[in-house]
Amino acid sequence: MxxxxxxxFAAGYATxxxxxxxLAVLARAGAxxxxxxxxxxxxxxxxxxxxxxxxxxxxxAMALRILRSRGEAEDVVxxxxxxxxxxxxxxxxxxxxxxxxxLAIARSRALDRLRSRGAEGRATQAFARExxxxxxxxxxxxxQRQDRDRIQGALASLxxxxxxxxxxxxxxxxxQTEIAARTGDPLGxxxxxxxxxxxxxxxxxxDGGS
Amino acid sequence: xxxxxxxxxxxxxxxxxxxxxxxxxxxxxxxxxxxxGCFEALNTASSGVxxxxxxxxxxxxxxxxxxxxxxxLRPVERRAHPRVMSLRERAAWFIAAAAIxxxxxxxxxxxxxxxxxxxxxxxxxxxNGAKDECLHDLGASRADGxxxxxxxxxxxxxxxxxxxxxxxxxxxxxAARAVVDLAQHKAMVLSASLPKQAGKDFQLWVLRGSxxxxxxxxxxxxxxxxIASIDPALLGxxxxxxxxxxxxxxxxxxxxxxxxxxxxxxxxxS
Numbered sequence: 001m002x003x004x005x006x007x008x009f010a011a012g013y014a015t016x017x018x019x020x021x022x023l024a025v026l027a028r029a030g031a032x033x034x035x036x037x038x039x040x041x042x043x044x045x046x047x048x049x050x051x052x053x054x055x056x057x058x059x060x061a062m063a064l065r066i067l068r069s070r071g072e073a074e075d076v077v078x079x080x081x082x083x084x085x086x087x088x089x090x091x092x093x094x095x096x097x098x099x100x101x102x103l104a105i106a107r108s109r110a111l112d113r114l115r116s117r118g119a120e121g122r123a124t125q126a127f128a129r130e131x132x133x134x135x136x137x138x139x140x141x142x143x144q145r146q147d148r149d150r151i152q153g154a155l156a157s158l159x160x161x162x163x164x165x166x167x168x169x170x171x172x173x174x175x176q177t178e179i180a181a182r183t184g185d186p187l188g189x190x191x192x193x194x195x196x197x198x199x200x201x202x203x204x205x206x207d208g209g210s
Numbered sequence: 211x212x213x214x215x216x217x218x219x220x221x222x223x224x225x226x227x228x229x230x231x232x233x234x235x236x237x238x239x240x241x242x243x244x245x246x247g248c249f250e251a252l253n254t255a256s257s258g259v260x261x262x263x264x265x266x267x268x269x270x271x272x273x274x275x276x277x278x279x280x281x282x283l284r285p286v287e288r289r290a291h292p293r294v295m296s297l298r299e300r301a302a303w304f305i306a307a308a309a310i311x312x313x314x315x316x317x318x319x320x321x322x323x324x325x326x327x328x329x330x331x332x333x334x335x336x337x338n339g340a341k342d343e344c345l346h347d348l349g350a351s352r353a354d355g356x357x358x359x360x361x362x363x364x365x366x367x368x369x370x371x372x373x374x375x376x377x378x379x380x381x382x383x384x385a386a387r388a389v390v391d392l393a394q395h396k397a398m399v400l401s402a403s404l405p406k407q408a409g410k411d412f413q414l415w416v417l418r419g420s421x422x423x424x425x426x427x428x429x430x431x432x433x434x435x436x437i438a439s440i441d442p443a444l445l446g447x448x449x450x451x452x453x454x455x456x457x458x459x460x461x462x463x464x465x466x467x468x469x470x471x472x473x474x475x476x477x478x479x480s
Contacts, residue, residue: 018338049276052276056270060269061269063449065266074271077275087384090383090384095252096224096253097256099260100260103260150266155265169227174227193222194221195220196257198254198257198259203254
């Protein structure tokens with residue numbers, strides 16, 4: 001899956017002067033998604049459709065990255081949006097954005113499926129190719145694609161060991177103890193790398209990459 | 211857990227890399243009223259996680275995915291408020307209850323109580339959204355067999371109603387439901403999200419007018435799942451609402467709510 005994290009603009013993102021704009025775009029998107037969740041909590045089914053249209057491509061990409069099976073990943077997307085509808089009233093903006101709320105539900109479902117495969121299935125999964133590789137959305141505009149490229153650039157700028165901790169935790173569902181066992185690093189190092197990586201990602205966007 | 215300890219773990223919490231025990235402790239900490247930078251740390255970590263996901267190449271789901279969501283939610287959209295079930299719904303619920311009991315018995319034998327309950331139930335119970343939600347909570351809990359049987363029996367009862375608790379403005383967001391059958395003087399409270407809080411307890415109240423009567427403490431397992439019965443003596447006459455407050459460990463020292471009221475669920479009069 002290195003392909004998805006390739007850094008096509010690794011050298012250029014910080015100097016492109018676009019990160020403040022990107023931050024503003026993400027902030028606007030976040031406000032819109034939060035508003036949709038609130039409408040869903042009030043029973044507005046149209047809001048669910050709008051949230052689905054906005055978020056489902058990224059949710060599917062994330063589920064596909066975890067499960068590497070298009071069919072299973074789409075099942076996860078379906079279950080995740082049904083659950084998001086039911087749990088919309090429990091959304092707490094202090095804990096993160098509406099989009100991260102949806103992602104957390106979907107990731108949990110995807111990891112449940114991954115774990116239900118058992119050890120053999122996980123071993124197979126580790127070496128499996130996706131049934132269909134992610135294809136950029138035809139509807140993704142050049143601007144959206146540039147935004148994503150810049151995000152990938154920010155990610156690629158992380159030290160490899162920090163990025164590895166994030167990916168093992170988020171996409172493979174490993175606990176800090178399992179990551180420490182896998183990488184051979186002390187638990188404290190895993191903890192620190194995870195914190196530094198997320199702070200850096202958030203910080204890169206918040207301060208325009210300076 | 212202290213705020214400093216939480217801030218240290220916020221990143222691992224956001225990427226889901228904590229053990230179940232650590233996650234429960236972190237959840238419990240977030241429910242506490244006062245914080246020093248905890249939510250800021252959580253927000254920063256959460257932004258990082260969101261960026262991680264947004265770095266992936268988006269993939270458009272097949273149209274059948276949305277159609278599946280519509281199919282699953284159509285009955286939910288139609289539901290209005292808790293109400294007495296029709297004969298057809300009762301029959302569907304009887305089948306659902308039987309399926310759930312069968313599932314529970316099998317799982318108890320394997321010491322894996324109710325793991326698949328929600329999935330099993332959802333295949334049967336699309337005819338009644340409110341009770342569907344109850345079964346979803348049941349599936350999330352690890353109720354013992356006796357409590358399960360009591361709830362299923364209540365759900366089967368034609369005179370039972372489902373009461374949904376609503377979070378209160380300015381208070382942490384929790385969720386709970388109650389199945390109430392005043393004719394039988396029985397009621398059960400269900401929640402999948404009342405996490406243990408250090409030095410505090412959730413206390414249930416029965417409200418008649420503005421007079422609260424304690425209905426006991428709601429203590430869940432480490433995942434926050436709660437299933438509790440209400441003393442039949444408190445159900446001898448109609449009440450106006452149920453409420454949940456956060457009290458010092460062991461319950462209110464005064465017999466009245468002393469802490470924040472976090473959930474209120476009015477009883478439908480229909």
